[in-house]
Amino acid sequence: MIRSEIVSFFSDFALRYIGIIIGKEKAYLIESRLNELSKSLGLNIEELYKRAKNNLTNELLNKLIDALTTNETYFFRDKIQFEALKRYVIPELIQKNSQKKRLRIWSCACSTGQEPYSIALLISEYFPELLNWHLEIIGSDISKKAIEYAKRGEFSQIEINRGLPARMLAKYFKQKGNKWVLDSRIKRLVRFVQVNLKNSFIQLGKFDLIFCRYVLIYFSDALKKDILNRL
Numbered sequence: 001m002i003r004s005e006i007v008s009f010f011s012d013f014a015l016r017y018i019g020i021i022i023g024k025e026k027a028y029l030i031e032s033r034l035n036e037l038s039k040s041l042g043l044n045i046e047e048l049y050k051r052a053k054n055n056l057t058n059e060l061l062n063k064l065i066d067a068l069t070t071n072e073t074y075f076f077r078d079k080i081q082f083e084a085l086k087r088y089v090i091p092e093l094i095q096k097n098s099q100k101k102r103l104r105i106w107s108c109a110c111s112t113g114q115e116p117y118s119i120a121l122l123i124s125e126y127f128p129e130l131l132n133w134h135l136e137i138i139g140s141d142i143s144k145k146a147i148e149y150a151k152r153g154e155f156s157q158i159e160i161n162r163g164l165p166a167r168m169l170a171k172y173f174k175q176k177g178n179k180w181v182l183d184s185r186i187k188r189l190v191r192f193v194q195v196n197l198k199n200s201f202i203q204l205g206k207f208d209l210i211f212c213r214y215v216l217i218y219f220s221d222a223l224k225k226d227i228l229n230r231l
């Protein structure tokens, strides 16, 4: 069991740097999240705490963010939303933007990429005319590790089994060892960047459609409102 001072420190840390609330009563969560990281750095939690407190480098900050965030995701998560995207949202946006032939979509907490790649797969499959438009799909996340993974566009069998239709697997992925590699034509439709929603994201410009799913749930009401006002 870790000391309450360490629990308080990392609970405050998560709120300050990420915006997520990990209550002090969730000592077990903080401990389990940091155990793996401290082991990988050859430290114990006490030493990790001292380093985070006294010598927080950018590299350590990123590692702590990776460890403290929940990156659960899968392809075509919440089918009904993707069905609505296919039936109503994209057709409406095609009509609305038919003059300028430009469409910008943002997956603002995209984790390891399954969400923006699902959007890109759906567009390729059902709206191929959009591939001749100025189409931009941006995937962003606070977690550097998740973004690096997303950029590779390579997924394990378990990740593939979670939501990807067999037909799309056969058409858009190739097997390489124990990974499934996404076709570069789909991969290049998505640009990945590391963005902390707590900070300004004005540099990304305006979007026609924003996927903001399973991320605000971790924030305070005030931060939820602030982010929603800026989206």
Ligand SMILES: C[S@@+](CC[C@H](N)C(=O)[O-])C[C@H]1O[C@@H](n2cnc3c(N)ncnc32)[C@H](O)[C@@H]1O
Pocket: 018, 019, 020, 069, 070, 071, 072, 073, 074, 077, 108, 109, 110, 111, 112, 115, 140, 141, 142, 143, 146, 195, 196, 197, 198, 212, 213, 214, 215, 218
């Ligand atoms: C549970 S995943 C959801 C992924 C995807 N949107 C989905 O619905 O499948 C939540 C993601 O939010 C990211 N996240 C947490 N706090 C964030 C912040 N302040 N700014 C940007 N991303 C954040 C995490 O790193 C994680 O990848």
